[in-house]
Amino acid sequence: MLVHLLYASRAGAAIDPGTIESILRASRTRNPALGITGVLCHAGDVFMQLLEGGRAPVNELYNAIVRDPRHREVMLLHYREVSERSFGGWTMGQVRLDRINPSLLLKYSETPKFDPFSAPGEASMALLCELVATAQVVGRAG
Numbered sequence: 677m678l679v680h681l682l683y684a685s686r687a688g689a690a691i692d693p694g695t696i697e698s699i700l701r702a703s704r705t706r707n708p709a710l711g712i713t714g715v716l717c718h719a720g721d722v723f724m725q726l727l728e729g730g731r732a733p734v735n736e737l738y739n740a741i742v743r744d745p746r747h748r749e750v751m752l753l754h755y756r757e758v759s760e761r762s763f764g765g766w767t768m769g770q771v772r773l774d775r776i777n778p779s780l781l782l783k784y785s786e787t788p789k790f791d792p793f794s795a796p797g798e799a800s801m802a803l804l805c806e807l808v809a810t811a812q813v814v815g816r817a818g
């Protein structure tokens with residue numbers, strides 16, 4: 677059984693490239709053995725990550741991520757069983773949401789500012805699917 681789990685969190689200060697690099701390195705090392713794929717988005721001090729895979733490994737990883745001191749205010753945005761993967765090409769893809777066209781953010785929210793804490797989870801999922809469809813996710817599976 678496959679599930680999608682989407683959450684948002686805050687880093688406390690602007691996220692620096694070193695932090696992203698170390699998170700992505702851990703993800704790309706560990707996620708393949710767990711059968712987990714997904715996307716990590718960030719803008720300013722906000723993370724939004726979609727984890728996709730078996731129910732048990734996704735929940736286990738989510739619990740580890742919630743305890744990670746590099747972020748706080750972890751908020752579950754969306755969780756559901758799915759029949760197929762949407763992000764199977766990425767052990768953990770990356771999107772800098774402060775670099776994408778504001779009109780894409782506007783398509784799914786009231787303002788062009790990225791705020792997953794107030795947006796409906798379904799809207800954030802739709803945004804992620806559009807980022808995949810328009811090839812804006814970087815870091816293919818190795």
Ligand SMILES: Cc1cc2nc3c(=O)[nH]c(=O)nc-3n(C[C@H](O)[C@H](O)[C@H](O)COP(=O)(O)O)c2cc1C
Nearest residue numbers: 699702703706707723725737740741744746747768
């Ligand atoms: C925003 C964020 C996303 C993360 N995503 C992943 C991930 O996809 N896979 C992973 O193995 N670790 C990820 N981590 C790192 C984990 O929180 C944790 O440090 C890592 O799994 C090692 O856990 P351990 O020290 O309990 O063994 C992420 C951390 C943060 C802050």
